[in-house]
Amino acid sequence: MRNLRTIKVGGTAPEDTLFDDDGNIYTGMRTTASGGGVIVKVNPANGDVTRVADVGGQPLGLEWMPDGRLLVCNAPLGLQAVDVSTGTHEPVPVNGITFNLCNNAHVMADGTIFVSESSTRYPLDSYLKDLIENTATGRLIRVDPDGSSTVLIDDLSFANGVVHVAETDMVLVAETATAKIHAVKPDGSGRTVFAETEGHPDNLSIDADGRIWLAEPSVFNPLLPKLHAAPLMVRKVTSSLPAFMQPKPVLCCNVSTYDAQGNLLERWENDPTTYHTATGVRHHNGLVAIGSIEHNAIALFDV
DSSP, X not given: OEEEEEEEOSSBOOOOOEEOTTSOEEEEEBSBTTBOOEEEEEOTTTOOEEEEEEOOSOXXXXXXXXXXXXXXXXXXXXXXXXXXXXXXXXXXXXXXXOOSSEEEEEEOTTSOEEEEEOOSSSOGGGHHHHHHHTOOOEEEEEEOTTSOEEEEEEEESSEEEXXXXXXXXXXXXXXXXXXXXXXXXXXXXXXEEEEEOSEEOOOEEEOTTOOEEEEEEEEXXXXXXXXXXXXXXXXXXXXXXXXGGSOOOEEEEEEEEEXXXXXXXXXXXXXXXXXXXXXXXXXXXXXEEEEETTOSEEEEEEO
């Protein structure tokens, strides 16, 4: 990653990044260990950080809505719509769904939302328990403009990044535990494996050229599939061990791009001792912005 630099955002866990038309970067973060979710705007040219809205909880994925508001995937609170000019926000109604761990989304021009719920069993702070036990309760959900919802996939091992690919009219969803990206039609049919990723996948995004960007917070850990093949009791015991005895993410700061057919195009790596655990990535006019749930800053590099 050329000329990697960081900008502190005034809080912790800026998980995702999102550009506006002027090149400013939005991210969500925590202001306290237990939450206090805030949205900020970052000027990448001078590093200025402006507080935009207090949304509570833990903001994760961010997307623009057709009416200009910011859609926030708030892990414990569900979907929120934020007016970035006033800071006001309101819940986005999703009929029939109560979110446990709302993670990432893609918004269509007509207002349809495709959103992932990583786990229906464990909260964000216990994500490692979900990965180790392989609860496979992650979901991909379509939310229509009238608020009605349809569960498209309901057996994902920690559902994560979401993006719609216009060229193929397929919705992609990352499955973190298995290092796969799945593809499905907007009605839930035609499910296939879009790609098997080199690292464990997190957020997905798509740029103006149609390239699909993937953030990889961890190198693939071969211990996970071995654990997943073990009886549930073994997995539960393992997930209950002291933290120093549990399998841990293998730190990295890698991002990759794919074409619409799932072919790997490019891959960038960075020294993880300087910045690691890339959970969100966006590209805008030659600048790439990375978020990390383990840092107090976003990272930028040029392509």
